[in-house]
Amino acid sequence: MSEDQVTLSVDGQELTVPKGTLVIRACEELGITVPRFCDHPLLDPVAACRQCLVEVEGQRKPMTACSTTCTPDMVVKTHLTSELAKHGQEGQLELLLINHPLDCPMCDKGGECPLQDQALAHGPGHSRMVDQKRRFDKPVPISPQIGLDRERCVLCARCTRFSDEISGDPFIELFERGALEQVAIDPEQPYHSYFSGNVVQICPVGALTATSYRFRARPFDLRSVDGICNQCSAGCNLRVDVRHGQIERQLASENMATNEMWSCDKGRFGFTAVAAPERFDAPQARTALGGVEPTGWRHALKAAADGLRAALDEGGGQAVGVLTGGRLTDEDSYAVGRFARDVLGTDNVDFRLRPSTGEERDVLAAVAGTTGPTYDDVERAQVVIVAGLDTEEEVPILHLRLRKAWRKRRQRIVFVGPVLGSLAPIAWRWIRTEAGGEAQVLRALAGDPDAPEQPDELDEVADALQDAERAVVLAGERLAESAGALEAAAAIAVHGIAGDTPAFAWVPRRNGARGAVDAGLLPGLLPGGRRLEDPGPVTQAWNRLPETEGLDARGMLEAAAAGDLKALYLIGVDPVSDFSDPRLAEAALERVDFVIAQDLLPTASTRFADVILPACAAQERVGSFTTWEGRRQPFPQAVPPPGLALQDWDIVRQLASALDVDLGWETAGDVRREAAPLMDAGVSATERLAAIELRPVEPPPPSDEEFPFAAVQLDWLLAERSTMLAGAKELLATARPATVWLNPDDAAAHEVADGAAVTVTGPGGEMELPVKVTSAVHAGTLVLPANAGEQSPGRLADEDAGGDLLRVKLAATADGDGDGGGDGGDGGDDDDVEES
DSSP: OOTTEEEEEETTEEEEEETTOBHHHHHHHTTOOOOOSSOOTTSOOOOOSOOOEEEETTOSSOEETTTOBOOTTOEEEOTTTOHHHHHHHHHHHHHHHHSOOOOTTTOTTTTSOHHHHHHHHHSOSSOOOOSOOOOOOSOEEEETTEEEOGGGOOOOOHHHHIIIIIIOOOSEEEESOGGGOEEEEOTTSOOOOTTTHHHHHHOSSSSEEETTTTTTOOGGGOEEEEEEOOSSTTOOEEEEEEETTEEEEEEEOOBTTTTBTOOOHHHHHTTGGGGOTTOOOSOEEEOTTSOEEEOOHHHHHHHHHHHHHHHHHHHGGGGEEEEOTTOOOHHHHHHHHHIIIIISOOOOEEOOOSOOOTTHHHHHHHHTTOOOOOHHHHHHOSEEEEESOOHHHHOHHHHHHHHHHHHHHOOEEEEEESBOGGGTTTOSEEEEOOTTOHHHHHHHHTTOTTSOOOOTHHHHHHHHHHHOSSEEEEEEGGGGGSTTHHHHHHHIIIIISOSSSOOEEEEOSSTTHHHHHHHTOBTTEEGGGEETTBOTTHHHHSSOOOSSOOOOHHHHHHHHHTTOOOEEEEESOOHHHHSSOHHHHHHHHHHSSEEEEEESSOOTTGGGOSEEEEBOOGGGSOEEEEOTTSOEEEEOOOSOOSTTOBOHHHHHHHHHHHTTOOOOOSSHHHHHHHHHHHHOOSSOHHHHHHTOOOOOOOOOOOOOSSSOEEEEEEOOTTTOOOGGGTTOHHHHTTSOOOOEEEOHHHHHHTTOOTTOEEEEEETTEEEEEEEEEOTTBOTTEEEEETTSTTOOGGGGSOTTOTTOOOEEEEEEOTTOOOSOGGGSOSOOOOTTSEEO
16 A cells, blocks of 8 residues: 555445545545535535534544544544434534524525435434524625525535635625624625625525525426536536526536636626527518518528628628637537638638737647647646736636645746736736737747846746746737737747646637637638648538638728628627727728628627527537637537527528538537537647747837827626626626726826726727726736726727727826726735736
């Protein structure tokens, strides 16, 4: 037997477990369930509820199985074989029930409550409590979506431990002592956490409940279906609970490889749009009078096909553009990519709606169809380099993994860029750069001899990379806005990190972005990262390919605004709201001859559509999503679609048929079988990344007197008012207020106080927001919310900027004090972060 293992006996059964294993886990390996309330496999043991008492030979009193470590030759007896353990558990349960209300018929936890189950299995048949039970006002709204019934609480501390250990939220805690002890919050600071729904799910009683589910259903009324979250690229596994064809709630499912047992609130509560009353439930087409009215599929498909034919007849494939956004399933992305090239004969296809630099496609082609570092690789890494990514705001579950590694092993997290953001409390080093200047630092870390000279402090980070057994580079999609930065980040994984395991990950925000890359939904790129000029097996699977490389999203919109593009096909995308330059999107949709919009709900872009095709939501279809790791996860249909809505691949198939092309699919499985071998690259990302040559990079232009600040646009998790969160009132009420982030030195120079209202002015316009003064922003940089509704930072830019670095100026707003600067996100103090 290894020195790292111990052998013990539980209820007469001998077993060997790793050293440090808790007795309660050893019992579970034998299939013995020891009653418990406070124990959770992902939380530190506290032995708060005392329900898991067992008898340990040689000990004078019963021991708590959740906090007792297995030792060699230990003899354990559970309630199954020990009267002492059984009597202790029954006595503790009776104490817990003394003040617990008998309101199971009205409690939302009824039917899935561990206290109910254990009272039935181990509790007394009657109560000796004759006095009046403790009572509190109920429910206490600790946030807009979480209610607290204090008299039900058994003080297991699961909620407070989760908030402290896992999510890092200081908002909820145990107050008072003894009989007065209770869960509470600071009245001045509501529980506005991105992960608050987890405390509802892990609460072993009905003390914490979700307002969106309160009094809605019983577990035995629900039909549960496995699902994959469709809100970001984390790939959280969910349980979708359905009643009468409607989604009642979504819970986190256990998948230790991805989300463990957690989910963010956006994924948990952001499903209300599926049942929104304004959903498109029938096709619509423009009439001779100019309006758009409901019609049948036959007429809508004919109108769409006629509009596309007219554009193709006038200008060929170059006259048609296809924009998709990043929310399609893998199957839908492949179907759209083939439809664009094989049916329309155009390479004008793109899922990206933000500025990007020329080298982005090379890096995406390298990672397409491959598997990069996983969540476990990130967690085990000694050093993690993060650039262009705010993990909590963009991929929350990845943020929890980083927090876990930092808390357990003090993982060295290095952030490169002008805005530290949510990583401020856990970052080991922050390498400050000017906005757009990340490439210089990243090239130096990659060992590029031509990189500009860097501070001596950077040597410490480089040494840590070389000494680390495992290291990972996480590059957000925002990094592509900085010239040369994305390929420099990839070069670190190839040249600056020892070992041959995958070390570079491109981490997009949208749930379908990685699948779109694998499917080739960007110009010049085919499934599996194959180039248009070297298609490989794609030529055997498809009928034809375009001869010339197409336009990216900006190029398509510019061509449409100029009258060169004759038709736009929008699939699950709202360019007017989502594109980085909304004025360009509006001009393009107004000028283009023909627009097809394929979506769930009315958007700012669908009002320009000549044909509207109703699509299914993720929960209404079968398909798969690919995580940022490259892990494909299939999911089944949970609820039926409304009216005549169809899956995107099916709409594309029928539109191709209307254009006299048979794509040969009848089911989503047919699409997957065709797509699977093509979307697999067959080579490693490291091999492809090594072939990318670093190109010379110019430093970002200096500031000028008129517009001294470089603006960085951050996507906030709950700031957006998109159709994806339609109807999620309680969830949106917990959103952090949209604010402008400003360095303290800049705030002092402009005489702006924290929370004051400011006016941000650019070459093309202005916007007013409260300011958040934080040292987590580099001097000379100003952070703007990229998705905070009508006040889009894209409207500040010059119309001819073309996605270049946005420069702005700042002034205090007259007669405006603001009201939200103090709660503007997690960009707070970074006193524990060493800067370079």
